[in-house]
Amino acid sequence: MKIAHTLDSLRYTQNEAALQEIGSLCPAPQPDDRLFERSWQKYQNTPHPGRLRLYRGMGIAACLLLTVGLLTGVYAKQQRIETRPPQEPAPAMQETTEETQPGAETAAETAEETAAPMTTATEAALIPVQTQPETVMQTTEAQTQAVISQETQPPVTEAPAVQPIMTAPAEPVTEAQTKPEPATEAQTEPATQSMPEQADIQLTGFAVMQYPDHKQVICTDDFPEPDGALEEYHVAGHSVALLAVTDADAGRTYDVEAGEKTFTVTQREYAEFILDVEDESELIDLGLNRSHGFFLLQGETCTLYWFRSGEGFCMQGNTADLISMLEIARSFTPAQDAAEPTEMR
């Protein structure tokens, strides 16, 4: 036992020479496969370096994304701050602004609602609509074409035969009639912004207003309250012959022959007459006995309007037919005044 104890003391020696002696005398013990398998299992359970690189790369990418996101957010915030007005309004001013904003918002909303379908013509025409929104006759250039095309086709059956209130079929006017107040609010400011001026053109019985991009012809007659009863007219002239008279919803139409050509004249009651025309259009004053009118020349198209006793007449043809159209207009005389001749002023 004693010698075994002496030998065990070798294990605890700190003597380098003794350790070197032991190392030279005896090899370290050889392993068995059990120890290798333990190392192998530990190696298998160790995260693979490639996997570690993948995780590290994903972590770096996530950090970069987070950093970029934060920087972008900060930059956007900074941009918003920079775009703000430099001076904040005083608290009292803020309150005032808040108090007045609802009305402004309403006006803005109303303007958005009404501005989309509005044309320049209807914008200007909405001013008289305020007073008598239901009795306004709105006729834009396009509407004029449509109305004329309808008028040139005598059997019109869409509108009632007697219509006290003449309304244009175009949608913008309809919208203005259905929403008169918002339209008024919305259009008051634009109307003042583009205040029309009196045009150089003088038309008897009409006011011609000049807008930036168009002209507007307004009849200055005092139209009587429409009663749905159109006055009867006779057509009598040297080279004019009445072919047919048709009562339709849109008014009364006269098929008149002049110079081997047939024209259609439409007679209507008007509550108010406003017509928008292009700047390039030509207006020619036309003086008739107890009536007044004008030619509207647009390219090769010639339209003649004349008014008498609150009723209006419209006729369309070519510029070459101007004399014939004038002759037809002169030949229209009220039945009660049939005996009196019409003559040029």
Add this chain to the structure above:
Amino acid sequence: MTEDELRMAVSRSQKEGFRLLFRQYYPYVYHIVWNRIRTVGTKEDAEECVSDIFAELFSQFDKVESGALQGFLGTLARRRAVNLFHRLAGHDPALPLDEEIVGQMASEEQIEEDLEAAHLQKTLLRHIRDLGEPDAQILLLRHFYGCNSAEIARTLRMHPVTVRVRMSRALRKLKERLTADPDFTENGVIP
């Protein structure tokens, strides 16, 4: 096997290559680890530490430059062994081992005892070497490394029974020689 042969073996079959590598370098690594922890640890502690070292070597095998395998393994073994020593001894890892050793050898009496012990160990080792192979190896494997008969047999490629018989005879011979040595009898090491 050379390092290049081991690398070729690993490239052919990773597990078998690592097995050959393990067998070849295990004594070297075990020696380093055991020399560091033998005063505070057990054989099982050393085996666990060695298995950790080889697992780390396997995972970093591709990074080890050619010709640097043994150096890498030795460095890794020393670091791991030092860490294990501190853990087992409950020492502050930040404290260098040399300072601890100096602290242990601080007193003059301790120095004299160590010198005397060193002299006796040197004499003992001389008697063990005189026993010749494989008796000297059997005694050292048993008493220095703490191996049992089976482990000694595997290391020395002997039968375990033969190991036990030779160990018994070697102890008897060594006792006779130490009894005849005055260094041991005068100091009372051998009665």
